[in-house]
Amino acid sequence: MRFASLGSGSRGNSTLVEWATGALLIDCGFSVKDTEQRLLRLDRRAEQLAAILVTHEHSDHIKGVAALARRYQIPVYMTPGTFHSRNLGELPDLRLIHAYTPFEINGLTVKPVAVPHDAREPAQFVLEFAGLRLGILTDLGSITPHVEACYQSCDAMVLEANHDPAMLAYGSYPPSLKQRVGGQWGHLSNQQAAGFLQRVDTRRLQHLVVAHISQQNNTPALAQAALMPVTSQIKQVTYACQNEGFDWLTLV
Template sequence: MRFASLGSGSEGNALLVEAQSGVTTTRILLDCGFSGKEVARRLERLGTGVDELDAILITHEHSDHIGSALTLARKLSIPLHMSWGTARAVGADEADVDLHVLWGDEAVAIGDLSVLPYTVPHDAREPLQYIFSDGASRLGVLTDVGTSTPHISAVLSGCDALVLECNHDVQMLAASRYPPSLKARIGGNHGHLNNDAAADILASLDRSKLRHLVAAHLSQQNNLPELAQAAMAAVLGAAATDVVVATQSEGFGWLSL
């Protein structure tokens, strides 16, 4: 299994997960928060294309995650997977798409990958995050979440790779020009993880198998890559450069498990 990011942040998110069985290859796009043309361009950069996607999974209905998902799913007949709440929020339940409704903690098989959706606290209709497994390795993804829960720690423990939200630095958000209501939303229990909260989640996990750690969904206004890396590296007892940062413009290249 390998994975790469097309881009991560408030202007658009998409993560590509690929698994090979020796005979078949499965490619799943997690979130599709860019225009169709931009998704195609960024996939091409990774050596693939929209016509090679086996499924699109959606975490929640916010525009930086849903983007062109319905359009691509309809035009290219790509199966579209999301919670019922998300489907209702974006109109997928009434759209001409191959909709597959997902439920928290009910794993589904998509080609060579097993996908486990799990529920998280975020200000959306029915948000899900995901664990991917090819039978040998596990990739855990956690972005767009306000606070941790015992369930989150349980499902993310023992993963071989993690993509973990490090949205903002507390001091930078407090000093920003954002209105108080937006600051409260971002920093609230249904908002986004700050660097310290992300580090606390990481510290709570079984990290014995962890090979790759990615800091994701960084705010371009209220965080710095080096701050997120330092917070994660302190937990790992590693160099800051060992923590990969998913950027808005480039995401990150292929990481293999």
Template sequence: MAIRFASLGSGSKGNGTLVACGDHCLLVDCGFTIKETERRMARLGISPADLSAILVTHEHSDHMGGVGPLARKYRLPVYLTPGTLRARDIGSLSAIQLIEGHQPFAIGDIQITPVAVPHDAREAAQFVFRSRGSSLGLLTDLGTITPHVEAHFGDCDALVLEANHDPQMLAQGPYPPSLKRRVGGAYGHLSNQQAAGFLQRVGSERLQHLVVAHISEKNNSLELARAALSEAAAKAANCIYACQQEGFDWLQVEARGTHPSASAAASIENTLLETLD
């Protein structure tokens, strides 16, 4: 079974990513109200009742604000690190599964590896998903690409990667100095250049899908992100710029060796309606 993934939205107004394989569908983060989550999922042809679990990357409200209400209404298990659980009171849940020591675990046919990342949160984690020869990495909300991160995400078949800000725009932008230091610091968000550098080091030729996410509305632009990532995007089979309002539609990750090469699948799709920090 191939991995499929889609987004409910990417940005500071709310985040949520669906990852599906076989009979199981997972929601990574939920920063929306129940009503909005249901609406966005319906657009993708799915209901929260179809979910097997919710996974949480960290406690910030645009990622975790809707987790408790959705999990209670649909009686869904929630997977998160102990630090994330302690950092935010999400109320009583029917099932909490702690991600201990960032050890891999499985839900159905989906093998999940939590990866510790440097972010201004208690115990943040991003995820790599694998199933039957295909892999998907979700890598946003981190300020530094560490060797540990590079080792885990450098060999994915599809990747959702943050390119949050342009350093010059951030420096000249409207944020107060403390927030500028936070966003641009080692525990903040990746710049266009950091994202491009990561892709240059690990190579993007294997990527069936490169999704550029978390593009700041105030500290970045589509043109600057495209310019910084143009070389890597040209080598990937498909490149999409994620959207705050509509996310992106279902994409499928084939087992390695069964998909067309980047040169044979030359089209690059760019979609951006609105993205925020």
């Protein structure tokens, strides 16, 4: 199994996952044309996708989902809350995720995870194939015991470190938006991400990708400084960016 990113941040998010018998996107926050170009950068095409998984309805995650699905006849998986939160038009193959029940796509086991975020029925995902576990965990404002339990013993993880609390507090966002981002239903700070890594079993972790880093309220350097004390034993730590995401990372 391997994974890469088309882009990570408030202007668009999409993660590409590939395994022996298929490939899928988690979210598509870019236009169809932009998505096609970003896939080509990773030597892949939309025709090769077996599915699109949607985490929630915010535009930086769902902007291109419906149009891409229609153009290439791709099945789309999302919760009922996400589906009913906005008018996506006709989808060629909608598959609703009920009660966060696990399901399979071409031999890949997908485990949806309920998270606290200011969306209708958000889900993050743990993917399993051939004994390997990839955890995708962004867009949540706090870590619940359920989240900690679901992300134990991953072989790779994409983890949000969205903001530095001081930058957020003294930045240009209006007070209401600062409260939303920093609240329990918003986004993880660098320190929350570090605390989460302290509490989960990371002994199997081959790759940690630090993602959804705010361009207004954080910097890769600040995220790295906060996480360094808890990432020294992880084999490879990658910091995703908005424009290029990150290149292929392979699990062995």
